[in-house]
Amino acid sequence: MSGITYIRGDATAPSARGVKVIAHVCNDIGGWGKGFVLALSRRWAEPEAAYRSWHRDRARNDFALGAVQLVPVDRYVWVANMIGQRGVSRGGKGVPVRYDAIDTALARLADRAIELSASVHMPRIGCGLAGGRWERVEPLVVERLVKRGIAVSVYDHGG
Template sequence: MTPSICYAVGDATAPSATGPRIIAHVCNDVGGWGRGFVTALSRRGPEPEAAYRRWYREREQNDFGLGAVQLVPVHTNLWVANMVGQHGIRRAGGQPPVRYEAIEEALGRLAGHALDLGAAVHMPRIGAGLAGGDWTQIEPLIEKQLCARGVNVTVYDPPGRQGNVMR
């Protein structure tokens, strides 16, 4: 049976599941880190931010760019997936920073990592916060790239916002 997205109320930075886990989130392609979900990640530990900033700084020698994924080990059986899925940090020409094609590509790459590690993926409603995306367009990408390939996914809504489709 193909897994489907499980929705939970709680903190996506502290997945309650056991076993190998990956916390996935969307980053921008300009090296900015400091608003939204990343602030909660940084409160948990410095590794994801430090790795992202180094990845961006050394982008001439690596794969940094839209659609790329950086897997950062943070604890035993716990990784953070920095997925580059937004272009810039502000609306440009009326278009939000979210890039659905890049998120889909990053999710496909994430699936490979998750399957190799035997890990479940945990995330907030990626791309639907500061990136300005529409969850109704992002959810099917998760189902196609992760769930359809056998990866268990849990999406967390903060307490008091359950069922709220953020745009």
């Protein structure tokens, strides 16, 4: 038992009471337009706008692999843009996912989730377009979030 609750449903509509953080993985080149981010953008404009601004001003902020940006989208809902992917291409250099960056981002997210008394909700982060494997990501989620007492739900889309 991992301590993670697995739910078939939509991670942009978390099924929990209280403050919720929807976490997802972004790339480090400012690209937003494929995968889970499309579902976020259909629901709220703020996460994309904040990410694009964060990237545009990266010379003056912490935008880099492992960084986290929390964006409020509702009274009780935040979106965590986590930089855990190098570029977007799958080529001779392998897949874009960076497990160490996801690990760092999850540790930072944990601190914020505790401050907010929030549960964390996510798709299988880093395992879609980033090309990661859940058997590598799940232990990071357990170590960084679950072991710190944060309720985590992972959503598998579809019916």
